Amino acid sequence: MKKILVTGGIGYIGSHTVVELYNAGYEVLIVDNLSNSNIRILDQLYKITGKRHEFVELDLQDSRAVDEFAKNNQDINGIIHFAAYKAVGESVEQPLKYYKNNFYSLINLLVAYPQTNFVFSSSCTVYGQPDTLPVTEHNPVKKAESPYGNTKQIAEEILVETAKATKGLNVIALRYFNPVGAHASALIGELPNGVPQNLVPFITQSAIGKRGPIKVFGDDYNTPDGSAIRDYIHVVDLAKAHVAAIKRLEEGKVEGYDVFNLGTGKGSSVLEIINAFEQSTGEKLNYQIAPRREGDIEKIYGDVTKSKQVLGWQTELDLNEMMASAWRWEKYLKENPF
Ligand code: NAD
Ligand code: WQD
Numbered sequence: 379m380k381k382i383l384v385t386g387g388i389g390y391i392g393s394h395t396v397v398e399l400y401n402a403g404y405e406v407l408i409v410d411n412l413s414n415s416n417i418r419i420l421d422q423l424y425k426i427t428g429k430r431h432e433f434v435e436l437d438l439q440d441s442r443a444v445d446e447f448a449k450n451n452q453d454i455n456g457i458i459h460f461a462a463y464k465a466v467g468e469s470v471e472q473p474l475k476y477y478k479n480n481f482y483s484l485i486n487l488l489v490a491y492p493q494t495n496f497v498f499s500s501s502c503t504v505y506g507q508p509d510t511l512p513v514t515e516h517n518p519v520k521k522a523e524s525p526y527g528n529t530k531q532i533a534e535e536i537l538v539e540t541a542k543a544t545k546g547l548n549v550i551a552l553r554y555f556n557p558v559g560a561h562a563s564a565l566i567g568e569l570p571n572g573v574p575q576n577l578v579p580f581i582t583q584s585a586i587g588k589r590g591p592i593k594v595f596g597d598d599y600n601t602p603d604g605s606a607i608r609d610y611i612h613v614v615d616l617a618k619a620h621v622a623a624i625k626r627l628e629e630g631k632v633e634g635y636d637v638f639n640l641g642t643g644k645g646s647s648v649l650e651i652i653n654a655f656e657q658s659t660g661e662k663l664n665y666q667i668a669p670r671r672e673g674d675i676e677k678i679y680g681d682v683t684k685s686k687q688v689l690g691w692q693t694e695l696d697l698n699e700m701m702a703s704a705w706r707w708e709k710y711l712k713e714n715p716f
Contacts, residue, residue, distance in 0.1 A: 381405040381453060382624060385438060385487065386460030387431075388415040390568045391499065391557055393423060394617035395458060397566070400427045402621045407454060409447070410461065411437040414571060416716050422565040438483035448490035456495035456624050459487060462529070466503075466673070467575060469526035480529035484536060493546030495627035497620055500534055500551045502609070502641070502678055503527040511645075512681035515553070515637050523673045534637070541634040548632045550623040555609035555641030555680050557616050559700040560707035567707030568613075569716060577651060578610070578700070582708035585661045592663060594648050596670035599677070605648035607677035609641035612695035612703070616640055622691040641680035642693045651697070658698040659705045 382399055386392040387408030393415075396406050408420075408431055424430050436447055438461050462480045463469065469476040488496075504527065505513050506520030522528035534551050541549045558578040560567030573589070574580040583589045597604035619640050626632060646654070652663055686692045 379403065379405045380455040380628070381407055383407045383409065383451070383454045383457045384460065385409050385457065385483070386415075386462065388412060388417065388419045388433075389460055391554075391613060391616060392458075392460040393419050393566045394561055394613045395460070395620045396423055396431060397426055397561065398614070398617040398621050399624075400429060400431070404621075404624075406431045407451060408433045409436045409438070411435060413437075414463070416569060418716055419566055419569075425565050426561065426563050438486055439479055441482070441486045441489070444486040444490045454491075454494070456497070456627060457487065457491060458497040458620050458624065459484065460499050462499065464526065465571075465575065466524045466526045469524050469529075473525035476525045476529055480526075480533065481536075484533050488536075488540055488547070492544055495624065496537070496547065496549045497623045497627070498533065498537055498549060498551045500553045500637070501527070501530045502553050502555045502639070502680060504531050504534065504553060505678065507675040508678060511677065512643060512679050513639070514681040515639055515684055538635050547634075548627050549635045550627060550632060551635070551637040552619060552623060553637065553639050553680075554616060555611050555639070555678070557613045558610050559612045559614065559695070559703040561614060562703060564703070564706040564710040567704070567711075577648060578704050581652065581655050581663060582704050585655070585659070585663060585705065586708050586712055590664075592652065592665040593668035594652070594665055595668055595674060597649075597667045598670075601647055601677055603647050603649045605650075606674060607645040607647050607679065609643065609645055609679035610651065610697065610700055611641050611693060612700045615693040615695050619685065619689065619691045622689040626689060636688075638685045638689060639680040639682050640685060641682055643680055643682045645677060645679035646697060651701075654697040655701040655705070658701040661705070
């Protein structure tokens with residue numbers, strides 16, 4: 379059985395990917411330092427898959443610990459690297475925390491596993507506000523708005539250069555649009571730290587009474603209803619794309635480096651998301667129009683032709699399922715607090 383090392387595998391996207399790797403017949407080795415996740419997710423993964431996945435608590439910033447770990451774990455067929463800090467606002471306040479974790483972790487892994495199949499979590503944030511939409515992988519990368527965004531841009535460059543210089547290191551960078559929703563079982567999902575900065579977790583927490591009304595950041599954008607547009611993608615669809623990426627690497631079809639957009643290809647406004655949540659759950663939301671949020675772009679959605687054609691992957695779950703599953707997870711958390 380092929381074994382995949384999943385860093386950050388206790389986190390939001392990583393945990394869903396563990397399930398899909400298992401479903402596809404892979405063995406999984408998870409490492410995480412639990413800095414933004416809860417070890418109980420490991421039990422939840424057991425409930426979903428019926429398997430106790432191997433887990434090692436490890437801080438990837440610690441180069442000696444990573445070397446030691448790699449010495450004892452040479453039997454892996456690929457790495458999916460999710461582990462990173464991801465809060466845009468916090469990265470502006472504490473840039474070094476972000477540069478340190480996101481770069482040291484990546485570099486330590488590449489040093490410890492110089493020749494491997496490597497899948498990297500990148501982000502549509504690298505495009506900034508694109509000049510043309512839908513945005514393709516050929517659109518230029520724009521100067522990052524935040525240290526977090528900058529870590530993704532520079533990490534991509536590190537990977538391009540290292541893959542070019544290293545025979546046997548083959549890399550796929552996946553640029554996620556806006557991941558939302560939760561596993562159909564409602565046993566795993568997003569666990570925001572404090573007040574959610576992202577739209578969908580704020581919506582579900584507001585609906586369950588944990589937060590006040592939703593603030594719609596800006597209704598004066600140049601969009602049909604004035605609110606900002608994003609390409610929301612179900613986390614389970616996103617997770618499946620990682621399996622497709624690993625398979626492509628295993629087939630030896632990536633020479634060095636390749637990059638893919640992962641979205642639905644369809645843009646939705648904030649007001650449309652609010653409406654979709656109400657429609658799919660029957661819950662009524664309280665919201666108010668607020669000023670634009672600093673650093674936000676007006677609209678983005680991806681051209682996902684390349685992912686379809688080359689990875690043979692496309693999304694299957696729509697906005698209704700994104701909202702319904704996010705809501706089931708929020709209700710599960712209320713009954714079973716973490
Ligand atoms: P998450 O915080 O839920 O998961 C990341 C996991 O990595 C956490 O479990 C955390 O404890 C772990 N981790 C962090 N630093 C570590 C370290 N030094 N050593 C070991 N483990 C460490 O985040 P997520 O939403 O699942 O995001 C996963 C990846 O996808 C990240 O790289 C993120 O930047 C990227 N991404 C996320 C989004 C999004 O909106 N969620 C969008 C685009 C890209
Ligand atoms: C979505 C839309 C907000 C909260 C961020 C990162 C990006 C990527 C995904 C990692 C925007 C609006 C939000 C609220 C609102 N992450 N909004 N009220 O900003 O598109 O992307 O997560 O790589 O890098 O920047 O996602 O969910 O924060 O916002 O009106 O309370 O919802 O203005 O238009 P964003 P988001």
